[in-house]
Amino acid sequence: MAAQADRIHRARPVNVAVIVQQGKTLDYIDGITQRSETPEEYVRQEIAKSLVREYGYEKAEVSVEFVLRLGSRKPRADLVIFGEGDQHDQDRARIIIECKSQKIKSSDRKEGVGQLQSYMAACPNVAYGMWTNGIERYCYRRVDTSGTVKFEEIPDIPGKGRTEDEVERPRFDQLKAASSDALLFAFRRCHNYIAGNQGLQKPEAFWELLKIIFCKIHDERSSDEVEFYATSKERHGLNGQLKIKARIARLFDEVKAEYPTIFRENEVVELNEGVRAYIVSQLQMYSLLESDIDVKGRAYEEIVGSNLRGDRGEFFTPRNICQMAVAMLDPGERQMILDPACGTGGFLITAMNYVIEKIRSAEISKWGDVERAETAIRQRVSRFAQNYIIGMDLNPNLVKASKMNMVMNNDGAGGLYQANSLKAPATWEDSLRDRQIMGQVDLLFTNPPFGSKIPIDEPSILEAYDLGHTWSYDSDTDKWTKTDAVQKSQPPEVLFIERCIKLLKPGSGRCAIVLPDGILGSPGLGYVREWILQNTRVLASIDLHPDTFQPHVSVQTSVLVLERKTDQQIAVETAVGRLNDYEVFMAVANHIGHDKRGNVTYVRDREGNEIFEEVEETLKEYEDGKPVYKKQRTQRKVIDDNTLQIAQAFRSWLFEQD
Structure with a gap:
């Protein structure tokens, strides 16, 4: 059988090769x-x-x-x-x-x-x-x-x-891994086709597309032969369209049985026969499970972002910021990873795939033979994804979307819960409460909702937090002291800081949290900074570019990396009346790979010409039904983004501190 490429792994830079004039792009075919x-x-x-x-x-x-x-x-x-x-x-x-x-x-x-x-x-x-x-x-x-x-x-x-x-x-070994923006194009086509031909509003069309994508993934993961397909003859005849409907209905019944927390038992794919057949035909050639995580992430985030961005301060963390934070904390296979405001799961998926690449590299190195390594990789990945990835969010639609995202990216959906992270754990659902995560989390990544427009004003929540109380300031000693009085309201990001720290393991638990810069500099929030310094060791402060969250929202933010102190460490510092002195890693992410309109920005020379680099890609192909990894070289523009360099510099700095 002829070799069929079905996966493109992350490309590795080799060297800078070509300078491209401003307003030009390099032809991919002749280079x-x-x-x-x-x-x-x-x-x-x-x-x-x-x-x-x-x-x-x-x-x-x-x-x-x-x-x-x-x-x-x-x-x-x-x-x-x-x-x-x-x-x-x-x-x-x-x-x-x-x-x-x-x-x-x-x-x-x-x-x-x-x-x-x-x-x-x-x-x-x-x-x-x-x-x-x-x-x-x-x-x-x-x-x-x-x-x-x-x-x-x-x-x-x-x-x-x-x-x-x-x-x-197609056969499963003939499915193609989507590359570049191919999957983004396909998702757009499908979403627009449903909205235009089914008479649905775009958010409703999104949920119907989600059902079809679930069926596609389930078919890849569970079927012996491809059931997710629509032939040309079937698409253009009523009898054929009904055959497609029956196949998708069977797959969706299995999906509902596997994911009862995502889909109700009586839910159906509410698309007419012609629309359903078209959507299947547009997705059937891809292997969603084998497609590169960045390709899937870019496609999924666009379609989710245009439909689910709410009014509770929700905006999604760019992938490069997620990648920077995860690389800084370097998660391992036996560490519990949590996001208490997970949104669509960006941080969790980045962390999960970071660990999976570690597992994959270790097993391939151990076995040498790729085929033998695949079984061990699947077993370790399944154990890790099921037991060590946890996400929570208040918005049930975002939880549903994040579960979809997880399923599409190696499946840690079982650890995602709809819950108010700021409420007492006793109010959480039994399965989440049984995991007893308070004080047990190794690594926490989050971008909590923030803003004065969505205040937390429930007294039962506020009184449970140090930062839910009022604090008095003594200018003579430059100290803040907590009082017994409870605030009337607090913006959610303030309470999230305390909840995140209390979720971490004392002495070793670390978190990376995105916060508005007011937390770090506003005079009236000095008590928040004092609480942070009393309860944590500040490892790093990364100042993010003002356009980081554009084109969706303009807000000046930073990433704080904190390590929770033990009660003994806090007691010793309290007894001596001062905090221990230590170094803090600081950096400015002044190149974040896009402008305020969301357009990708690239590295240019002094004349304004864009620079291309030559990269080496590893492709997974099938020869005689067996997976084989091969390398090829290609060229791509150099994105103007220094977040990965910041993560690498932090790891080097941290190594020197230990």
Whole structure:
């Protein structure tokens, strides 16, 4: 069987290779040509990456802007695929892909799917074609009957060495790991298609898409043969659509049985037959479980963020900030990891995958043989994800979404709970309370909701916290003292600080918490800082760029890394009347990889030209049904982001302190 790539691991930088002029982007196929950075070019470059990384075509088999002859016209086809070793001549072309910007619709008379079909008709050996604008995507098979050329819509174009039947109903070892923004495009297409063709509002469409994604993941994890598929004939006939409906219904029944806390027993996939068939056809070619975590994270966060961002100070922590915090605390396989305000699970998924990569590396090194290592990896990952990952959030929809995110990223969904983290543990559900997490957490990562618009004003909560009381300030001694009086209200981030520290193991438990800068500098909040210094050792303070949470919210924040003191340490310092002196790691994250509009920013030279680096990627492929890891080199822009360097500097500093 021909090798089929199904996973792209994190790329490792090799060296800086190329400087690209401002306003240009480097062509992925030849690695030399600098093309104007337009919306259409963005789509074309993403599809070009997919052709090589997902479909398995060699770069030498792909021609960019190939000139066709259509009578007296000489249009340029965006991407044309030729057979291995074939001359790049029009009569040798096998597949044509047309890429447009999002503003061009498939129905456009000049640049829609009709343009693609005219190109296909002009090439006698072209069998397949694809038209996409990044949102819409249509694939066709050319059919010649009695001198008449027709075009039949199909779910996907075939990958290299693949037959049409394998595209219609693929085997598991033929599923493709999504690369770059391919999955983001697919999620957008599906979400918009449901909203546009089912008559649902976008948040409602999101939940229906979530059900289908759950079915897809369950099929990958539990079925012996692929059940999540829709053939071309099934999509275009009522009987076929009903067959698809029956397969998805069976999968969803199994999903509900496996995840009763996410879906009710009487829930169904509320999509009409045609919409359901379309969504299945757009996702069936991917292996969601095998896709890179950053690819899945970017796709999922966009679709979640546009539907679930609430009015309780909820905004999602950028992946690079999650990665920085996790790398700073360097979690291990036997450490309990908690986020008491987990949102959609960004910190937890980052921490979980950080540990999983440690496990994977250790087992492959131990066994040498990848296939033998896979079994041991699965066992250790399952034990870790089930027993050491815990998340809590007040918003039940966010908990539901975070469980989905966890299931898509190696499955730690059993440790996620809907609960008010600030309330007494006695009020939590039995399964969470039974875990007895107070004072037992090794590592805590969180970005709690904050703001004066969502105050905590329940007396029973406030009186349980030192920071829920009023404090008096003595200017002569520069000391704050807690009084018996209870505050009328407190912003949630203040109480979250105390709750997070009390969750940690005394003497060793550490947390990384995102806080508004007012906590660190406002004169009226001096008592909060004093409580922090009395109860913790401040390991690090990272000042985040003002655009960190843009384009969603403008807020100046920092990441505090704290280690809980033991009662004995606190008692000794209280007895001597002063705090121990120690060094604190401080840094400024002044390059965070995007601007205030959310656009990615890249490293540039002094003339403003973007810099590319050459990276080495490890791909997991199947040969004769067995997994094999291979390396390939490619080029990518250098993102202007110093958060990982900050984490590395902190680890070096911490090593010197120990």
